[in-house]
Amino acid sequence: MKLDKTNVTITNVQMHLESAFHKFFREPFAGFPRFKSKKSSRKSYTTNVVNGNIFLEGKYFASLLFCCENQTAEKRPAEKFIGIDFAMQGMCVFSTGKRAEYPMFYRNTEKKLAREQRKLSRCQKGSQNYKKQKKRVALCHEKIRNQRKDFQHKLSASLAESFDAVCVEDLNLKGMAGGLHLGKGVHDNGYGLFxxxxxxxxxxxxxxxxxxxxxxxxxxxCSVCRKKKEELSLSDRIYYCECGNRMDRDVNAAVNIMNEGKRIFAECA
Ligand SMILES: [Zn+2]
Structure with missing residues (x-):
């Protein structure tokens, strides 16, 4: 938000000070006005619109405060189950055989981010161009975050709408990131948030x-005969079993996750 150089700024500060003193003298528990703390104060400033004194540029924020009744519904019997296997790079595979992946525009923003970051690395640190470029990189990051969140909201909403019980793997994200050198992908997915x-x-x-x-x-x-393989490398994309089961590796995993979820559910019920 950009403010013009009218007297509104000073007037506002003066008015705030006045009301602080007013409270101090009139209200029994109001303390003496204090300066903003250098360490912990929020960098905030409150103003009001007078004769178009405020020019807005860029983002708009709106805050809404509302009350609503507790939305938690009564638990009901679960009939439709689905299992999800989270593959790398933000892709998830369902026990139904379907897949969900970040849409193309997300990939495009990622490419744009890489481009802007390359440009930044060529700018001289501290220069005006460096500062401008840094802002562009930050905006790119923000866009990616928003696109990811939007996608996750839509996907989770459609799953919650269509199924009674969703079975997932309770991944240890830290362990996975450290142990398998897949860290970036795992963290980027925002799996926990999802x-x-x-x-x-x-x-x-x-x-x-x-x-x-x-x-x-x-x-x-094996999601068909339940036999367990001793060895399975990450590069085996198709799951073969002696029983004749031949399945996409991730779909096989998703079906197993669903079956295990059903078992847990039956145990708890
Ligand atoms: Zn089998």
């Missing part, structure tokens, strides 16, 4: 999010 969206959206509808133990061998088990 799960919390899913959780409250299901809850609101009286439905269930079932977390399957992270040590459950979802990838190694």
């Amino acid at each position: 799960l919390s969206m899913l959780e409250y959206k299901l809850e609101e509808r009286g439905k269930y999010l079932i977390k399957v133990d992270r040590y459950f061998a979802s990838s190694k088990i």
